[in-house]
Structure formats: C-alpha cells, structure tokens
Amino acid sequence: MSPGSGIMAAEIEILKSISYFSGLSTEELNSITKFISKKTTERGEIILLEGEPSVEVYFIVSGAVKLFKTSAEGKEQILNIVRQWESFGDVAVFDGALNPAGAQAMVPTMLYSIRRNDIEAILREHPQVSRNVIQVLVSQVRHSMSLVEDLSFKHVIDRVAKILLEYAGDGSGNRPRLTQQEMAAMVGTAREMIGRSLKSLEEEGVIRLDRHRVVITDNEALKELAGANA
Amino acid sequence: MLDMPRIEIEKCNGCGLCVGVCRCGALVLIESVISIITTYECHWCTDCELICPTGAITCPFEIVIE
DSSP states (O other): OOHHHHHHHHHHHHHHHSGGGTTOOHHHHHHHGGGOEEEEEOTTOEEEOTTSOOOEEEEEEESOEEEEEEOTTOOEEEEEEEOTTOEESHHHHHHOSOOSSEEEESSSEEEEEEEHHHHHHHHHHOHHHHHHHHHHHHHHHHHHHHHHHHHHHOOHHHHHHHHHHHHOBOSSSOSOOBOHHHHHHHHTSOHHHHHHHHHHHHHTTSEEEETTEEEESOHHHHHHHHHTTO | OOOOOEEOGGGOOOOOHHHHHOSSOOEEEETTEEEEOOOTTOOOOOHHHHHOSSSOEEOOBEEEEO
8 A cells, every 4th residue: 555545545534423424335435535635734823814715615624713803902702612523614615705703713624625626626526515514504503693692682790690690609619610511501592692791891890800710890880780680 | 730621531532633723732642542741831812622523622711709
C-alpha cells in the first residue's frame, strides 16, 4: 500500500463520521475525497465573518467552533458551538447569500471544507447526501427556533434574577453553588442565555461578577426584576 | 485555597478541548486524563465548562449578597 492510499483510507474514515456523508459506500466516499480541502486554525482565529460572502461548507475534524452574531454595540450572542463531525457555513453556500453569523475557532481546530460547486456536484451524484443535508439543516433550524423562542418570548433576565435571590447566601458557603448550565435548566433556557443575562445584570449595576462569585450589589433592583416574573 | 473549576474524572473522555480553550494553562492532560493546576491566572471565564462535551468540567458560582 502506498503512503497516498493510507492517507486516502484515513480521509474516508473521517468522511464516514461526518453527518453529510453518513450511509455512503467506501467507493462513493472515495469519489468525494478529491473535493476536500484541509485547513487548520489557531484558537481564536476567525473562520467566517458575519455579512461576508462564503463559498465553502466546513466540517470539523477535530476541535470546536463557535457561531456568533455581534450587535451594533459590540455585544456577542453565541448561536451554537459546533463540534467534531458537525458542519457550519452551509447556509450561505446553499442560498448564495452572505454569512448569517461569524465563526471562530475556540481551540486549535482541523477543518475539511468543500466548495459550493463541488457540493452541488456531490448532491447531484449522491442522493443520499441530499437526504443527509436535509437532516442536518432541519436540526440547525430546530436549534435556531429554540433560541429565537428564548430571545423573543421568555423574560430570561427576570427569571435569572429570581434564581439569584433564591440561592443567595452570606458567603459562608452554606448555600449550593450553581453552574450556568444548572441556571439554564432551572430557567428553561439555553446556557448561552445565562451568560448574556448575567452580563446584562452586571451592566445594569445589579450584580458584580467577582471570579466565581455573583455578588448582588442592588438587592432591591434584583427583587424588582424577580417580582416582574413572580 | 483558591477555587478552581471542578472536574469529574469519570465523565472525562480525554478529548483535550478544555486544554485548548483554557487561556491560563490551568488544565493539562496527563495520560489522557484531565488535571487542574491551581492558578490565580484563572478568571472563571467558564469556557472549559462550555466546551466540554461530556459535562466533566463545571464552574459553579457562589451567589452572595454584598
């Protein structure tokens, strides 16, 4: 076996794990390897800019990437953390419009990418990939709809305020600590919304984030917020 | 004793994502098992908790009234 065939076998194994190519035969995967470009990114490297055109779908071979939007005031909202074997950049590639979100590597990340024209050729050639892509996009729509619900209809800050009051102690360590994930589960929202709520409360001067402590600096204001959701 | 993020070793799959995301070098993989180094450079960014795919790392907050 030549070194080249060993590399190709490794690439085929990787492709097998990627949702887009699930259920394809080794021969079919073999025919797709020629469309793959590889890229490695450092932690913090911007891979996609929101509002810029993009012509490639990316697949994470190792590492993790955050998808985010930035407001005019510079506030960041994380939309999703994309992990190993998942894809991003699909939306702009399939509709030909601009990137709806930015993408930034959270850790050193290895990516495979396929250009729009090549993806179109793969879709024509392999109907199974079309079915897989529908599944992937539906999953992304569900995640986005859930986030829209959180952002639009739920008074997340008010409910975070209520939880902070319920769990506030005197610093003697006799009250249970809460992770952002636990707060999210209590509020019935995504973890991303908790970070955003805590930052907002800090900006309003109601709390102060002091490393692993949430210090309530304006108890009355917090009660007022919590009362709004009582 | 300085508080540091908490690790549940039995949940850790040794993927190392937390090591990559940690900006203060507080997390190290020793023989594919995560370990934490106490450091004042840790500012509780909670990125390690965010990125961990198995929930092995948690950064719990103590809530106190000033």
